[in-house]
Amino acid sequence: MATQIVMDHTGDTRHHFNADDTEALLKAEERFKALDFCRLYGGCFAMPPADAATVTRSFDPGAEETLFYPRLVGG
Amino acid sequence: MLAQQLVVATGPLGRLLAECARRFQVWREWYRTTAAADSPEARATTLLREWLSPQQRAQFDVEGYFDVVGCDSGKRYRIHYGTSMNVHEMDDAGHSKFGWCFVPNRRLVAGDVMLAQKNRLGDVRKQRVGGSQQVSAKPNDVPRQPAAAY
Numbered sequence: 389m390a391t392q393i394v395m396d397h398t399g400d401t402r403h404h405f406n407a408d409d410t411e412a413l414l415k416a417e418e419r420f421k422a423l424d425f426c427r428l429y430g431g432c433f434a435m436p437p438a439d440a441a442t443v444t445r446s447f448d449p450g451a452e453e454t455l456f457y458p459r460l461v462g463g
Numbered sequence: 464m465l466a467q468q469l470v471v472a473t474g475p476l477g478r479l480l481a482e483c484a485r486r487f488q489v490w491r492e493w494y495r496t497t498a499a500a501d502s503p504e505a506r507a508t509t510l511l512r513e514w515l516s517p518q519q520r521a522q523f524d525v526e527g528y529f530d531v532v533g534c535d536s537g538k539r540y541r542i543h544y545g546t547s548m549n550v551h552e553m554d555d556a557g558h559s560k561f562g563w564c565f566v567p568n569r570r571l572v573a574g575d576v577m578l579a580q581k582n583r584l585g586d587v588r589k590q591r592v593g594g595s596q597q598v599s600a601k602p603n604d605v606p607r608q609p610a611a612a613y
Contacts (some may be wrong), residue, residue, distance in 0.1 A: 395507075396571070457579040460566060460583050461567075
């Protein structure tokens with residue numbers, strides 16, 4: 389079961405989906421695009437099952453966990 | 464006479480206060496174990512702790528902050544619990560040289576802010592829950608976006 393974790397005002401929102409299910413994967417990709425993270429989010433980290441976490445700006449269908457964090461700006 | 468009246472008057476009041484105190488204790492215990500555990504702060508702290516290394520987690524639990532080493536520069540930063548003005552660059556002696564102020568562009572609670580700051584500094588590392596495997600990556604270093612030093 390793959391997870392997309394989006395930081396928000398509730399702490400975080402987690403979306404779980406079956407990466408082997410084509411329809412679920414499509415919905416996950418749509419969610420990724422809908423987040424419009426270029427504008428709202430600074431990026432995200434995708435973590436493959438047994439590899440190093442990497443920064444990504446495109447949907448990674450093989451990621452076990454994807455963490456979306458917001459854009460950071462100087463205060 | 465007056466003492467008797469006071470006893471009579473404070474008896475029910477005392478019982479009422481005791482009952483209120485007991486109910487408050489019950490409510491507080493429920494809040495501590497149930498409601499507070501699902502609060503944004505608690506959820507964000509849980510997420511943060513999942514992404515901290517064992518050393519950082521221990522440091523955070525004891526001190527309320529954790530240290531991060533920028534992957535490109537090798538500089539050491541200390542991220543304190545908070546949502547702004549909580550990142551300090553440390554010198555070799557372990558003293559704060561100056562602070563960095565960079566915050567999310569949206570309202571988040573402290574744990575999320577700290578995790579975003581940690582990852583932005585380049586310390587992307589996660590200790591998998593329930594496993595011993597540690598993953599790490601080197602995405603970037605000190606904030607390249609505008610950040611104010613103070």
